[in-house]
Amino acid sequence: MSTHSKPGPGPMEQLIRKTVSDTFKPTELLIVNESYKHRHHAAMRDVSSTETHFRVTVVAEAFSGQSPIQRQRSIYALLKKEMAMEGSIHALTLVTKTPKEYEAALVAPMSDSRQEPAEAMP
Template identity: 40%
Template sequence: MSIENELIARLTITFSPTRLEVVNESHKHAGHSGDDGTGESHFAVLIRSEALAAMSRVARHRAVHQALGDLNQRIHALALDIG
């Protein structure tokens, strides 16, 4: 399974989002630091979920990173827009 699909699956299972967009931005960073050549190193995530809405900004980020687990080690950059 691709990292993008794993991101989508884990975030969907954990947060049941009302809106979820995962964008692979790795092509914008080809040849830069953190580019491992897989084409799956840089992602942007927009997520909206009732489960996250009541949390503080820091708690939201922690919850997302916890849900992603080992994927955090396989991704070089993750931009989050959480609400």
């Protein structure tokens, strides 16, 4: 029986989760550490941190009435200090939606009207 398990979230991921949760009270918050995909980049060559690149999805009513750019800017402002620190957050990929937009995005792929209709059988 193997004793290996996937490591839990690191301190930077935990900080992102707490800061975003405390500020926006999201109904959905998904944080994916994609740092391993970027280890070979020149900018990452001398960085020992394993928490530099994140994909973050935030679904919050707090985003109502805001443009996608306003939403993203608010998250960047929230994490400004962490993004300025050397060896810390290098890149954030953000998806920001209201609960209504998120629900619509989940339903849309299933009701895609661009699909070709099946040919009728003779």
